[in-house]
Amino acid sequence: MLEMKNTPFLFPFQLVKLCIGMIDAGKAYNTANKQFVNGIRELAQQSTKDEVIEVGNSILFDQAQRSIKCQLQTFVKEDLRKFKEAKKQFDKVSEEKEAALIKNAQAPRNKQHEVEEATNSLIATRKFFRHIVLDYVLQMLSFMYAHLTFFHQGYDLFSELQPLMKLLVGQLDQLVVDGAKEKRDMEQKHSTIQQKDFSNDDTKLEYNVDADNGIAMEGYLFKRASNAFKTWNRRWFSIQNNQLVYQKKFKDNPTVVVEDLRLCTVKHCEDIERRFCFEVVSPTKSCMMQADSEKLRQAWIKAVQNSIATAFRDDAEKLEKRRSTSTGSLDSGGEPKEKTLKGESALQRVLAIGGNTTCCDCGQPDPRWASINLGITLCIQCSGIHRSLGVHFSKVRSLTLDTWEPELLKLMCELGNGVINHIYEARREELGARKPHPGDPRHEIEAYIRAKYVERRFVRRPSDEELKMKVVNLSTRVKRLSNGNSEILSPRPPQPNPKARPKSAAPKPTASLCKEMVVFCEPKEYSPGLQLFWASCSCSLPDMAEALAHGAEVNWINTEDDKRTPLIMAVHGGSLVTCEFLLQNGANVNQMDTNGRGPLHHATILGHTGQVCLFLKRGANQNAADIDDQTPLTIAVEAANADIVTLLRLAKMNEEMREAEGPYNPSGDETYQDIFQDFTQMASHDPEKLNRFQTYDSQKQ
Structure with missing residues (x-):
């Protein structure tokens, strides 16, 4: 028993002893x-x-x-x-x-x-x-x-x-x-x-505007090619630096699809055969893309929308910072701050006109583009279609990114979507044509816009009697205005300068040269050109737009009235906006009448400084002489109009500087540009400050 009890205790000691021996070995x-x-x-x-x-x-x-x-x-x-x-x-x-x-x-x-x-x-x-x-x-x-x-x-x-x-x-x-x-x-x-169910095995995509590498979002998308075959290719897309780019392979340089997302909009596409498609539309092109699922499509659409909003917010902050820096020393006075607010309200002023809060052609709310020669507001997709028509049909400009001159803003406020649609869509319901909606396919909207502005299919053509009544009413309005206010067509006559060399056969410009226009004679034929002629003098932009829609030639010549053009009549009407509207629609600033006088001559005779400034900016020939061998400068000197003389001499000096410096200074002197900008602002906001005729006698006194 003792041996049995002690036997288990011998093995650990033996094992330790063997281990020690192994270690020593x-x-x-x-x-x-x-x-x-x-x-x-x-x-x-x-x-x-x-x-x-x-x-x-x-x-x-x-x-x-x-x-x-x-x-x-x-x-x-x-x-x-x-x-x-x-x-x-x-x-x-x-x-x-x-x-x-x-x-x-x-x-x-x-x-x-x-x-x-x-x-x-x-x-x-x-x-x-x-x-x-x-x-x-x-x-x-x-x-x-x-x-x-x-x-x-x-x-x-x-x-x-x-x-x-x-x-x-x-x-x-x-x-x-x-x-x-x-x-x-x-x-x-x-x-x-x-x-596990893998029917919705989607990649997780998150928009991160503060990403360290500048890439706000990236992932695979199918892109439809712009070639004739319309093939679809799988590419790696990313949103970075306010651009939409893609890569064929990882090491390839990115290809820019959209240069600036601020100029774009994004929308769903349900009118094509493929599923999960969306479209990024810019003023110049559109890009069709497809995600792998509906969840990914929504994620990409939201990412593009967030990028657009972020870009606009950043621009607004930069603009506000720049303005606060530049006007910080002027905040104590009221006038500089008021002018800044006027500049900021350009978009609001245009959208305040009836019908301008939606796109003129498809009804898309909150438009950010405009056609300056038509006077309408457009969404980004319709603006791209208008650009494709050509500048002879529509001139597109951004309401938020471009600089707007005062006369262009007034032009937009004189017309608007309601006025233009009343003209260009007069017969639309009669013909049973359907007006597009914001979600319609691009090709349907483009077909409608071409039918509306290029073919003018929905314009109601006036009868001969209606056209005659329109022309008579416009001419009557001109006579009533000229008789009620002599300064509209009859300015103060320029006084002769005793130092000027006398001319035997050269009559001085007088008020009679203008008063002749108010005499309405029965014309041989009533035409849309005659309507444009009298509408320009009466400063009625809706009637002018209607005449152009009816086929009037913007440079129409009235052979029965010294070959005057609508632009010359707009000068005598005294409206800077009317002249701007005709110039935007292709009027020739150097078209002469029978007496060899162009719009610049007439504006100088009448002392319309704002119009002189406008014509000089549009390339009017200030060296042209009329049949009395008088140039606009000689007329202004004889009339002692210091403002117009200054403008003409500055324009001449700028032209000489441009010719001397050649291609290194194509825009001329910056001081010249600043002075013309000041005159333009004054002519639009404070025209009464320019209505000052300085005669030789007053200067002498």
């Missing part, structure tokens, strides 16, 4: 091994010329090399080969998944069986792809394990690396444990993949 082995290696090294150094020693040394190193080489060959031929095969299979399945994505995107919405087939194929491919991904990761871990095993076996050859070997053994053991755990996790994920 190991130490002795390591010591002997080190001494042996050092002895060989010393012997090799002392007997470098001994052939026997060299042969023995070679044999020893050959054995060591074989030990390492054998393990290395096993590593390369087996472990590395398995890893390469796993990678090859992963790449193959990745291509199959890409093909399934493309097939799913190409499935037409009206063929349900093809949609279901493509969807099922995509789901099966995704599941198989996930299996391969897990196997690929597991093989990679096995590769790493084999790699560590190889080095472990290599380090076994060097006993002096025992501390490191212990560390590696610990890491290897931990790796084995982790590998077993990862394997169990992979098996669990495999079973989860079998049960």
